[in-house]
Amino acid sequence: MHEEKGEGSSTKCQFLRNCGEIPSNLSHCPNLKNLSLKNNLLEGEIPKEFGFHHKLQILSASGNHLTGGIPPLLGSSLSLTVVYLGNNDLTGGIPPFLANSSSLVFVDLSQNSLTGEIPHSFFNSSTLQAINLFENGLTGGIPSFPIIRASPLFFLALSINSLSGSIPPSLGNLSNLLGLYLFENRLEGSIPESLGKIPGLEVLDLSINNLYGRMPPTLYNLSSLAYLGVGANRLFGTLPPDIGVTLQNLQSLVMQKSLFQGHIPASLYNASQIQLLDLSMNSFKGLLSSSVGSLKNLVELNLGENQLQGNVWSVLSSLTNCSFLERLYLHDNKLEGNLPASVGNLSTQLERLVVEGNQISGTIPVEIGNLANLTVLSMDKNLLTGSIPPTIGRLQKLILLGMSGNKFSGPIPSSIGNLTQLNELYMQENELSDNIPASFGDCRNLNILNLSNNALVGPIPKELVALSSLTRALDLSHNILTGSIPMEVGSSINLDCLNVSNNRLSGEIPRTLGTCQHLEYLRMEGNFFQGNIPQSFINLRGLSELDLSRNNLSGRIPEFFGSFSSLQYLNLSFNDLEGEVPKDGVFDNSSETVVVLGNKRLCGGDAKLRLPPCSIQASERNLFKIIIIIIASVIIAIFFLCFLLIRLQLRKRRERSTSVPSQEDKYRIISYTDLLKATDGFSSANLVGTGNSGSVYKGKLGCEEKFVAVKVFNIHQVGALKSFKAECEIIRNVRHSNLVRIITSCSSIDSTGNDFKALIFEYMPNGSLDEWLHPKAQECHRTRTLDLTQRLNIALDVASALCYLHHNVEVPAIHCDLKPSNVLLDNDMTAHVGDFGLSRFLPTSGSTTSKNSASLMGIKGTIGYVAPEYAMGSQISTQGDVYSYGILLLEMLTGMKPTNSMFKDGLNLHKFVNMAFPERAMVILDPQILQNDQSEEFNSNIRNENFGRMQLRRCIISLTRIGLLCSKESPKERPRMRDVADEVHAVKEMLSKVEIIEGGAAVLPE
Known part of the structure; x- marks a missing residue:
């Protein structure tokens, strides 16, 4: 430590790469004004004595490992101007005293673990110029700024917390604000128009929240903006045609994963300063102009997952003008045409080129090998043909290469072995032929390889299966591979998935497979393997799925399979296995998890397997059954006449009684x-x-x-x-x-x-559905939430109740007031429809029911849920209930009430959802549904091909479609409640087959 002393001097104490705790006696330095401890190895708590040091002006201790709380009286010093405590491990709340100092200018508490609410005193300070609370665990709302006083604040960073509520319009009073960072919180409501009136605002980042509504027009006129980020919300609308003129200083425009639509304005391509343009995962359509190449300062261009059309040849050729381009995403659009040879003239700094999911045809130009800095090249799911050029081996920095779902033919070039940095390689679903190159053995970092569904022949190279880097998956299924599996497969000790099914492999299953103890999925069906199931498989206790069916395996089924607690599917069918089937573990109640069909010499096991017993001859058992049947038939014949007499008496008694018991009896x-x-x-x-x-x-x-x-x-x-x-x-x-x-x-x-x-x-102990969908503010920040399965069960319960009322009673009944507050939940979260105060029976021909039952007189219902035809004087009908059910279902999916303040000027909940359907159905989903399984997992990104996730997405889309059909304006276009209940039940069956596993991934057992 260097210390200078002198009365009246600017005393400074500075540590240089020190470790240990902060000495508490530093607070006794009489003239200590500037204490700099940043970027050391200090740990422990901040001495509380610093709260009593009245001459301290600057406390800088960022970039350490300090723990504990901030001293409550740290702000009692009237001289304190700067507090830098960012990038530590501080906990607890922010003491309100901290902002009490009349001279405090800068506060940086970012990247800690602070909790609680933001003190209002921060926002009442007349001296604070910068507040950085980025990346903590802060909750509650953003305090309002007083209007009566001009604030000198120019920097406010509250991102990556758990702040909730709406954005205060009073933030627009911060006339000196340059940067406002609120991204990745839980903010709701619309964006205040007042934010567009901050005259010098340069950075506005509101991404990754729950904001909804249209973009305020004032934001598009904020000429000072250099960064505008509003992505990953539920905002909608179109971009103004003059956006490139009004936002003339714009460098970054980030609007991904939202509900924007329409054409990309041509003026945007004139905003020459743009470096980052991310409009992905929206509903933009129309022609993607080659004028995009006018943005010569582009570093990242992401237009993926839209409905853009155009010729990829002209687009890529124009982008050769962008010499700073590092990341280019054009995936999942409707681009067509051939890849130009000029693709090799793209920026030498290009790291990612993603064009998958389009209609690109032709061959891959050999010039692709010029892009030496590429780390990601994804061309999956196009119409590409021809052979894979050997120049692909020049892309030695590639980490991911995707070429699946095309029509590539010919051999895999041996130059593939030059890609020593490659982690993931996808070539499945093509027409590739010839042998698998042994040069794969040089790809020492490869952890997932998929060559399935091709026409590859010959043996599996031992160099490939010997790769210890293979940890995620090796899929060689659906080819014409021959020979045996090399013994070197045991080197892949960390492999999770091995699939060699549906080939022509032969020989015995190598015992070395037993060393791959991390295997979860092992698929070897549809080959010519012979011999016994290896005893070394006893080590594969992490198996979730094992399929050895359609081979020539013999011997007994190993007993140890019964002790595999994680095994969910075992298929040993159509082999030559013999002996008794085990009964423990997975074999107990094994009708769905174990399949042993086609093994004629197996016996015993669970009764549901329907195998012959091992201890009693089948003929003796059949004779015993015949005797039992004869005796039972005689007994039935003796009592048959008595049964008829009793039944006749009961029928007469029922006919004498009323169909509905009196209330006194009931x-x-x-x-x-x-x-x-x-x-x-x-x-x-x-x-x-x-x-x-x-x-x-x-x-x-x-x-x-x-x-x-x-x-x-x-x-x-x-x-x-x-x-x-x-x-x-x-x-x-x-x-x-x-x-x-x-x-x-x-x-x-x-x-x-x-x-x-x-x-x-x-x-009903669990209250109403409304209380779960829209908990009150005092309910501890929405601690009660409903996941997708619960909401689907509730939707089916309500549909079943309405189906019964409409179709299964003698006189159909109409509820007339279906809404979440009238759906009650019992202890098991089963839904029950209640409140029949407005209900009516629907008279049929010859019915004695009062005519007023079908009249609209007295029918009030609830605004937002009442069918629109009722407002026109139409009589009540079952279709009115169907409409209410549709609105209720959409509310359950979006978490938005039909009476939300955003629904005005002709916009309602049905239209809002219909605008996003089906492409953006996941975007408008209530974030609480997927809070434990981040919703990004269910959006199709570059490498998401998991069938289970696709099924889960299908469930969401199917439910949304049902809600939209039910809430159509015309009653004639709505389905019957019986059909609705059947469709919701079908969605439940689909969802029941999808299992959510650790990490949020979804899988669908076959």
Whole structure:
């Protein structure tokens, strides 16, 4: 430490590469003003004595390993101007005292583990110029800035926290602000227009939040902007045609993974300063102009996952003017044409070239080998033909090479062995032929290789399977490979997946496979393997899927398979296995997880395998069955006449009884006094909720342990008595497991002599669906959430209830007020439809039901859920309930109420979802659905070919489609509820086959 002393001097204490803890006695240095400890190896807590040092002006201790909390009185020094404590391991909250210093100018607490809310004192300071709280665990909302005082703040960074609520419009009062960083939080609502009125704002990053609505036009007129980031939200609309003129200083425009649509304005290509342009994962359409090459300063261009058309030849040729280009993404569009030879003239700095998922045809030009700095080259899923040029081997920095899903033919060039840095290689689904090159053995960093679905011949090179770097997958399936698997396969000890199925491989399964103890998926079916299943397989205890079917294997099934706890699928069918099938572990209840068909000499095992017993001859067992059948037939014949007589008597008795039991026979009698005791005098503590017709209380009847829900009708409210009668009529005549079950009713006189009407229902401990979808602010930052499976189950429960009401009762019943608050959840999260106060029976021909039942008179419903034809005077129908169900389903998927403030000027929830369907269906999804499995996992990125994820995405799209069909404006276009219930059930069956595994990946067992 160097220390200078002198009265009145600018005293400075500085540590140079020190370690250990901060000495507490430093706080006693009488003239210490500047303490610089940054970028050392210091650890431990900050001495609390620094909170009492009144001459300290600068505290710089960033880039250490400091722990504990910030001293609460650190801001008590009236001289403190700069606090740099970023990039440490500090915990706890930010002390409000910290901003109390009248001279504090800079605060940097970034990259710590601070929690709690941002102190309001930070935003009331008249001296603070920079606040950096980036990358912590802060929660709560962003405090508002006072309007009465001009703030000198020019830098505000609150990114990568867990801040919630809306963006305060008062941020627009920060007239000196240059940089505003709010990305990667949980902010909701729309973007305030006031942000576009900050005169000198240069950086605005609001990406990766839950913002929705249209972009404020004021932002597009903010000429000072150099960086505009709003991606990964639920924003929509089109880009203004003059965006390239109004944002003349723009260097970065990031709008990925949103709901923007329309054409890319031509003026954007005139914004010559742009270095980063990311419009990926939207719905932009139209021609991709070759004018994009005018952006000569481009470093990254990402237009992937849109609906852009054009000739890839002209686009790539124009981009040769961009000498700084490092990353180019044009994937998943509708580009066509041939790859030009000028592709080799693209920037020498180009690192990533991604053009997969288009309609590009022709051959790969040999000039591709000029792009010596490429690390990622992805051309999957196009119409490319011809052979793979040997010049591909000149791309020695390649980490990922994707060429799958094309029509490449001929051999794999041996120059592939020059790609020594290669991690991933995808060549599946082509027409490649000839042998697999032994030069693959030189790719020492290869961890995934997929050559499946080609016409490759010859043996598997031992040099390939000897690669110890293979850790993720080796897929050689669906080729014409011959010979045996080399013993060197045991060198791939960390391999997760090996698939050599559907070839012409022969010989015995190598025992060395048993050393690959990390194997989870082993597929060897459809070959000519012979001999026993190796005993060394006892070491493969991590296997999840093993398929050895359609081979010539013999011997017994190893007992140790039964001890594999992770084994979920075992297929040994169509071999020559013999002996008794084990019964433990995976073989217990093995009808779905174990397949042993076509092994004629197997016996025993689980009864569901339907194999002959091993201890009793089959003929003896069949004789025993015949005797039992004869005896049973005699007994049945003796009692048959008696059974007919009894049945006739029961039928006569049923005919004499009424079809619906009287309320006196069906329900117990409950008095007003009983309900008064049950609810503790209808106390507010037991109040569950209130509605238009009355209030609902929780209580216990007598000595019963279970709670009940007591709905007390306010008979002075207009329509309440009618609602009571309607609910009684509906509930007397319907009964379904997904309808709220009534226990009894009470029609009596209360303690003041007034009429008293109440219904007593089964209590639903998990409240209403509305409480789960839209929890109140005091519910601890939405701790209760519903995942996709739960929402799908609820959707099916509600559909089943409506299907019953519409199609399975003698007189169809219409609910008329379906909404989330009327869907109640029991202890098992099973949904029950309740509140039949507005319900009506739909009269049929010859029905004695009151004509008023079908009239719209008295039908109110709830705004946002009521079918649009009701507003035109149409009579009620089952299609009105279908509309309400569609809106409810869309609300469950998006997490947005149909009455959201953004829905105006003709925009509603149905139209909002329809704008995003189907391409952007995952973008508008409620983020809470996938909070444990980041939604990015379910979007098709460069290398996502996991079939399970595709199925999961299909489930989301299918549910969205059902919601859109049900909520169509015309009743004639809506499906029947019976068909809706069937479709939702089909989606549930699809989802039940998808398993979410660690890391968020989804797999679909075959």
